[in-house]
Amino acid sequence: xxxxxxxxxxxxxxxxxxxxxxxxxxxxxxxxxxxxxxxxxxxxxxxxxxxxxxxxxxxxxxxxxxxxxxxxxxxxxxxxxxxxxxxxxxxxxxxxxxxxxxxxxxxxxxxxxxxxxxxxxxxxxxxxxxxxxxxxxxxxxxxxxxxxxxxxxxxxxxxxxxxxxxxxxxxxxxxxxxxxxxxxxxxxxxxxxxxxxxxxxxxxxxxxxxxxxxxxxxxxxxxxxxxxxxxxxxxxxxxxxxxxxxxxxxxxxxxxxxxxxxxxxxxxxxxxxxxxxxxxxxxxxxxxxxxxxxxxxxxxxxxxxxxxxxxxxxxxxxxxxxx
Numbered sequence: 151x152x153x154x155x156x157x158x159x160x161x162x163x164x165x166x167x168x169x170x171x172x173x174x175x176x177x178x179x180x181x182x183x184x185x186x187x188x189x190x191x192x193x194x195x196x197x198x199x200x201x202x203x204x205x206x207x208x209x210x211x212x213x214x215x216x217x218x219x220x221x222x223x224x225x226x227x228x229x230x231x232x233x234x235x236x237x238x239x240x241x242x243x244x245x246x247x248x249x250x251x252x253x254x255x256x257x258x259x260x261x262x263x264x265x266x267x268x269x270x271x272x273x274x275x276x277x278x279x280x281x282x283x284x285x286x287x288x289x290x291x292x293x294x295x296x297x298x299x300x301x302x303x304x305x306x307x308x309x310x311x312x313x314x315x316x317x318x319x320x321x322x323x324x325x326x327x328x329x330x331x332x333x334x335x336x337x338x339x340x341x342x343x344x345x346x347x348x349x350x351x352x353x354x355x356x357x358x359x360x361x362x363x364x365x366x367x368x369x370x371x372x373x374x375x376x377x378x379x380x381x382x383x384x385x386x387x388x389x390x391x392x393x394x395x396x397x398x399x400x401x402x403x404x405x406x407x408x409x410x411x412x413x414x415x416x417x418x419x420x421x422x423x424x425x426x427x428x429x430x431x432x433x434x435x436x437x438x439x440x441x442x443x444x445x446x447x448x449x450x451x452x453x454x455x456x457x458x459x460x461x462x463x464x465x466x467x468x469x470x471x472x473x
Contacts, residue, residue, distance in 0.1 A: 209443025401442025
């Protein structure tokens with residue numbers, strides 16, 4: 151290589167390195183704190199119903215010092231005025247993460263809600279190579295710190311009044327609309343118990359009828375899962391879910407603009423790793439809503455072309471047809 155050729159190559163390498171460092175700086179210092187609201191609307195309600203606003207929060211990965219994120223989430227109570235809050239796991243991201251979760255979610259006391267866990271609500275984050283994420287789905291490590299999941303559950307259930315849907319089903323009435331909810335614990339760790347869902351639904355239908363509540367329409371059936379594994383989505387769809395909420399993927403977290411997620415950390419198709427899409431199984435169809443989440447691991451604090459998000463799904467009256 152000539153001297154001039156060497157200088158050109160060195161300049162090119164330097165330019166690429168500068169672009170890479172700039173992108174990293176943007177992802178760490180700016181984009182991971184560029185909290186956004188994504189809004190969706192689905193005509194799933196009967197004609198006479200009033201719209202129902204659902205706030206979907208996921209993957210907070212909360213550490214106690216993350217005051218900006220805590221304040222932004224708390225402010226959503228007034229900005230969104232949700233009728234129902236659903237959270238799909240990984241609220242905790244530190245051994246003292248519950249302190250931050252409280253600052254974020256105390257504002258929602260009195261608003262109906264439901265939740266499932268992710269593995270990060272049980273095990274604390276570990277230092278690791280952030281690029282290992284691109285090598286395939288993450289695996290559990292026995293040495294991980296055990297978090298106080300019981301304290302998190304007491305806060306969500308006893309103080310906020312939210313429903314624990316970890317391998318459970320429930321029914322409730324919100325703003326004049328009947329809802330049936332089903333959920334599973336984190337499928338990424340194999341904690342889901344899908345075989346229990348049909349029997350639980352049958353028992354709920356037998357023991358808690360809506361016949362005397364003055365509401366004549368069929369309930370809207372909603373599923374919650376942290377990780378959107380195909381087996382979970384298939385089971386929920388088979389059991390009548392019209393809408394499924396999920397998180398876990400972080401939307402890919404680091405993306406190339408205009409392309410699907412590079413990785414999903416599960417077996418959901420990459421093009422369905424974030425956003426609203428249709429899930430088809432056994433001649434049935436559900437809406438699938440996957441959140442990119444609001445946080446990252448404290449050991450991989452970067453996002454690129456995938457800002458953190460809260461999602462507002464408004465259920466509206468009207469018939470719906472699937473394409």
